[in-house]
Amino acid sequence: MSEALQKAYEIMQSRVGEMTSQSEWFEITQERVNDYADVSMDHQWIHVDVERAKDKSPFGAPIAHGNL
Template sequence: MSMTGYATTTISEFVGRELGVSDWVVVDQARIDAFAECTGDTQWIHVNVERARRESPYGGTIAHGYLSLSLLASLSIEIGLIPADAKAGLNYGLDKVRFITPVKAGSRVRCRVVLASVAKKGNDRILVKTENELQIEGEEKPALIAQTLVMLMV
């Protein structure tokens, strides 16, 4: 998705504005298991479906917090965070992350992105800070809120 007039030369005009909301994405057990395999985080609350049904306060398995956090990158790209005229957008870090509500296996999530600030870093780089809210379908509170940093290469 692209926003009308959104480019590296005009990005500062978008500060304080919502850039968009992503489509819903399913966080199913297969995704949770793949993340556990990649990271080595095989805590039972994420991967042991039967035990989680019996013992978890959530009635089943939940996604890793870092799995939920990692979805912000692709969902932000989906809404058009990186302007079409940028050469690249690189993950530059995080300023604040709070995990608020666990994402139960099978839930759908989406990301709402607001452009918080823009800072030129020389002639060929722009540091972009966004405020992200990962929403869970049917839940009152979000899964997480996070301020992310992206370095745009112009």
């Protein structure tokens, strides 16, 4: 492991459990999921195809992208 990588690892490890930032809550709507799919180019059906997700998803509905 390079010295720079080792230093970065040590810094990250020292901050485990520390809250670095927090945003306000906001509602995740299907429109927001679709907009995110557009900018991320991730149009997997489980996110954007409401009817297919109702039928085929184990959740019974679309799921939001993890980054939302």
